[in-house]
Amino acid sequence: MKAEIISVGSSLLTGRAVNENAAFLTRELTALGITIAEAVMIAEEPEKLTETLKRAEKHADLIVITGGLGPDADDSVKTTLSKYLKKPLVLDEDTQNRIITFHKNSDLVMPENNQLQALTLLDSIPLENVTGLALGMFYQSDTHAYLLLPGPTDELIPMFNENTKPVITKHLLKNKKIAKKIIRLFGLTLAQANHDLADLLTTETNPVVQLYPDGLEIEVQITAMHKSEEKAQEAIVKIEKEIVKRTQPFIIGEGDQNLPNIVRELLISKDLKITGAESLTGGAFLSEVSSLFEAGSIFEGGIVTYSETIKNELLGVTKETIRKHGVVSAECAFEMAEKARAKFNADIGVSLTGAAGPSSLEGEIPGTVWVGIATKENETFAKKFHFGYKRNLNREYSVWSAFNMVRQLLVGEAIPDTVKKK
Amino acid sequence: MKAEIISVGSSLLTGRAVNENAAFLTRELTALGITIAEAVMIAEEPEKLTETLKRAEKHADLIVITGGLGPDADDSVKTTLSKYLKKPLVLDEDTQNRIITFHKNSDLVMPENNQLQALTLLDSIPLENVTGLALGMFYQSDTHAYLLLPGPTDELIPMFNENTKPVITKHLLKNKKIAKKIIRLFGLTLAQANHDLADLLTTETNPVVQLYPDGLEIEVQITAMHKSEEKAQEAIVKIEKEIVKRTQPFIIGEGDQNLPNIVRELLISKDLKITGAESLTGGAFLSEVSSLFEAGSIFEGGIVTYSETIKNELLGVTKETIRKHGVVSAECAFEMAEKARAKFNADIGVSLTGAAGPSSLEGEIPGTVWVGIATKENETFAKKFHFGYKRNLNREYSVWSAFNMVRQLLVGEAIPDTVKKK
Numbered sequence: 123m124k125a126e127i128i129s130v131g132s133s134l135l136t137g138r139a140v141n142e143n144a145a146f147l148t149r150e151l152t153a154l155g156i157t158i159a160e161a162v163m164i165a166e167e168p169e170k171l172t173e174t175l176k177r178a179e180k181h182a183d184l185i186v187i188t189g190g191l192g193p194d195a196d197d198s199v200k201t202t203l204s205k206y207l208k209k210p211l212v213l214d215e216d217t218q219n220r221i222i223t224f225h226k227n228s229d230l231v232m233p234e235n236n237q238l239q240a241l242t243l244l245d246s247i248p249l250e251n252v253t254g255l256a257l258g259m260f261y262q263s264d265t266h267a268y269l270l271l272p273g274p275t276d277e278l279i280p281m282f283n284e285n286t287k288p289v290i291t292k293h294l295l296k297n298k299k300i301a302k303k304i305i306r307l308f309g310l311t312l313a314q315a316n317h318d319l320a321d322l323l324t325t326e327t328n329p330v331v332q333l334y335p336d337g338l339e340i341e342v343q344i345t346a347m348h349k350s351e352e353k354a355q356e357a358i359v360k361i362e363k364e365i366v367k368r369t370q371p372f373i374i375g376e377g378d379q380n381l382p383n384i385v386r387e388l389l390i391s392k393d394l395k396i397t398g399a400e401s402l403t404g405g406a407f408l409s410e411v412s413s414l415f416e417a418g419s420i421f422e423g424g425i426v427t428y429s430e431t432i433k434n435e436l437l438g439v440t441k442e443t444i445r446k447h448g449v450v451s452a453e454c455a456f457e458m459a460e461k462a463r464a465k466f467n468a469d470i471g472v473s474l475t476g477a478a479g480p481s482s483l484e485g486e487i488p489g490t491v492w493v494g495i496a497t498k499e500n501e502t503f504a505k506k507f508h509f510g511y512k513r514n515l516n517r518e519y520s521v522w523s524a525f526n527m528v529r530q531l532l533v534g535e536a537i538p539d540t541v542k543k544k
Numbered sequence: 545m546k547a548e549i550i551s552v553g554s555s556l557l558t559g560r561a562v563n564e565n566a567a568f569l570t571r572e573l574t575a576l577g578i579t580i581a582e583a584v585m586i587a588e589e590p591e592k593l594t595e596t597l598k599r600a601e602k603h604a605d606l607i608v609i610t611g612g613l614g615p616d617a618d619d620s621v622k623t624t625l626s627k628y629l630k631k632p633l634v635l636d637e638d639t640q641n642r643i644i645t646f647h648k649n650s651d652l653v654m655p656e657n658n659q660l661q662a663l664t665l666l667d668s669i670p671l672e673n674v675t676g677l678a679l680g681m682f683y684q685s686d687t688h689a690y691l692l693l694p695g696p697t698d699e700l701i702p703m704f705n706e707n708t709k710p711v712i713t714k715h716l717l718k719n720k721k722i723a724k725k726i727i728r729l730f731g732l733t734l735a736q737a738n739h740d741l742a743d744l745l746t747t748e749t750n751p752v753v754q755l756y757p758d759g760l761e762i763e764v765q766i767t768a769m770h771k772s773e774e775k776a777q778e779a780i781v782k783i784e785k786e787i788v789k790r791t792q793p794f795i796i797g798e799g800d801q802n803l804p805n806i807v808r809e810l811l812i813s814k815d816l817k818i819t820g821a822e823s824l825t826g827g828a829f830l831s832e833v834s835s836l837f838e839a840g841s842i843f844e845g846g847i848v849t850y851s852e853t854i855k856n857e858l859l860g861v862t863k864e865t866i867r868k869h870g871v872v873s874a875e876c877a878f879e880m881a882e883k884a885r886a887k888f889n890a891d892i893g894v895s896l897t898g899a900a901g902p903s904s905l906e907g908e909i910p911g912t913v914w915v916g917i918a919t920k921e922n923e924t925f926a927k928k929f930h931f932g933y934k935r936n937l938n939r940e941y942s943v944w945s946a947f948n949m950v951r952q953l954l955v956g957e958a959i960p961d962t963v964k965k966k
Binding site: 134135136137138139140141142144145146147148149150152158159160161162163164165170177332333334335400402403404405406407408409410411412413415417418421422423424425426427428429431432433436465466467513514517 | 556557558559560561562563564566567568569570571572574580581582583584585586587592599754755756757822824825826827828829830831833834835837839840843844845846847848849850851853854855858887888889935936939
């Protein structure tokens with residue numbers, strides 16, 4: 123099955139918005155075994171849409187239109203499609219009631235054309251908007267299927283995940299069951315993952331295996347379809363084993379949760395608190411910890427010790443350590459982690475010290491970073507990393523590497539190449 | 545003049561990359577008075593490209609193709625265009641030499657088809673790749689202009705800014721001079737800015753005025769074109785006055801530098817150091833300060849005091865203050881800012897305390913935040929904000945509002961609605 127995505131909206135054609143909808147939809151539809159023939163961005167003009175629809179029907183079975191469903195005068199997607207398909211628009215009363223109630227309960231004035239948002243093609247399947255007002259829809263003619271989704275990404279994604287996917291599988295994919303699994307990797311480049319899994323990264327078979335970057339992490343997404351849910355699951359298990367075999371040292375978890383959230387769950391399950399003393403990362407690790415849901419249960423505070431004076435006077439790293447070993451050293455990382463753990467009522471103290479760049483520090487090239495970990499029971503240890511020359515990327519890698527070391531510690535995984543405090 | 549953007553590459557059609565190139569190019573071309581008729585993403589297939597070229601020529605004068613210039617077998621954009629236009633490809637020797645030198649100096653194996661990257665159409669203007677290897681080009685036939693740019697965004701942007709814009713202005717815009725100015729706003733929504741400047745936001749006149757979100761800031765971009773540079777500058781000055789009049793209370797600066805960088809320059813010019821004590825933002829403010837270029841000259845460290853215990857025991861906020869006023873209070877903000885300033889050898893101490901959400905804190909609704917500022921000479925003061933219900937957005941707004949208060953203090957701007965310590 124082939125699909126074309128038509129994104130409607132002038133903000134896309136003047137550079138005011140990046141087309142994240144197309145990126146999301148191509149990813150999700152590819153996972154369902156649907157090939158994207160073309161994706162196009164056009165202005166909100168009825169003639170332009172009609173011309174694009176005609177063209178798309180030549181090479182696609184499913185035509186997805188995003189945007190143009192709002193209450194403004196130029197939101198003409200529904201009326202244009204209605205004329206084009208010679209199908210009248212009818213009012214969806216549930217949506218109409220939601221719109222009226224929403225405006226009653228807020229200070230906002232109900233726009234004149236608000237009904238536009240509640241209209242749907244006769245014989246179509248209306249798709250409820252979970253996070254907004256404009257109704258989406260799915261419609262099948264004798265030859266093609268049409269899917270209309272709202273432009274705002276925070277409305278499009280929930281509408282797709284909750285209400286659209288079941289309709290697509292029922293009407294276009296013969297009611298097949300979908301099984302999905304995500305394996306998360308950290309510590310290798312996308313190019314390396316691509317190389318290691320090359321023969322498995324297929325989008326025209328079942329299961330479909332895809333690789334996606336998520337910040338510094340990589341998601342391996344496996345999607346299988348089958349008449350029975352059991353068989354779909356079985357298909358996943360088989361290919362999953364092979365993927366795990368090839369990527370074992372880099373696996374950090376499964377599913378949607380990223381590394382800080384994985385660490386959060388481990389800390390909560392073990393009833394542990396964490397803190398940090400940061401030099402080159404200057405608060406980025408603590409900021410990430412404190413941004414987590416209910417951070418107060420795993421965290422009371424931490425310290426940023428950017429200068430040598432502060433490391434010494436406020437955290438208590440001895441002048442001798444700094445003089446003898448420098449601040450880019452295992453010894454400094456040991457002391458920072460231990461002192462922070464003791465001061466901030468924590469079970470685990472993490473330290474980050476090194477040369478962020480662009481300049482060298484103490485003769486160490488930019489990107490040289492020590493991450494230290496101190497606990498109540500075990501020996502303090504640290505690990506040396508060499509990242510790159512880019513200051514902000516080094517900071518990000520440092521923070522993620524620190525989270526990964528905490529994860530390894532908490533799940534009892536061996537952490538290679540560490541130095542222990544004597 | 546009308547343009548069509550054709551983005552070539554399978555990563556765009558499987559959701560592995562967001563089309564940032566199209567967003568950048570539509571923004572830049574719109575500023576030059578060129579209207580984007582359509583932007584399309586297609587797979588790397590010669591037939592598909594030929595079909596798309598034919599179609600684009602019907603409604604566009606300038607056809608921009610991004611991607612497909614690399615050394616891989618399926619990088620067929622140049623050969624396809626050559627066949628389509630019946631113009632042979634010739635080798636650009638400078639580029640060929642750069643490619644050979646690059647591979648000699650690295651451990652990388654030179655790909656078999658490396659010459660592909662150095663080819664250009666006969667009679668075209670080659671566009672040097674500042675940050676990569678593949679050559680771009682500009683070519684004019686009797687009826688159309690064609691622009692080929694590389695797919696990686698970090699190659700496309702410098703090639704466009706440094707080598708492509710002058711070629712476009714010379715050959716397509718009659719050698720006009722371009723003047724550009726950016727006014728930065730903070731503290732109002734994009735919708736409000738849109739409303740306040742509605743009649744000025746024109747893309748089909750000269751000067752062109754455009755609005756772009758940049759994180760929480762808004763850029764008002766004015767671009768004027770004229771035969772003489774002086775006249776172009778004059779055109780900007782006129783419309784700039786009107787924009788300044790309407791947006792005065794929200795203007796934070798001019799040009800590409802964002803708010804933290806604006807504050808950085810002010811601190812450096814006055815030889816001042818800054819620190820922070822953070823509760824709800826948990827290190828996000830300090831992280832932003834430490835990420836700035838040569839942060840060491842404006843910053844020695846800071847503290848994250850998430851829990852009441854840490855606020856009291858490590859920073860020294862009195863138990864009485866917390867008992868009498870709570871932590872979401874001006875009094876707590878005063879003490880946090882003052883104690884941090886004194887401890888961390890700084891001239892300016894900033895504090896952030898409040899309810900990030902999703903839960904309420906001390907009866908204060910989520911999004912209630914106090915930002916405090918303490919200096920050596922002046923009275924300590926604080927300001928109360930009400931953001932929203934979204935935890936991470938509240939944290940971001942808090943950090944940016946703190947930077948803005950520091951900016952206002954340093955430029956001597958009145959800060960409305962502050963509470964002074966008695």
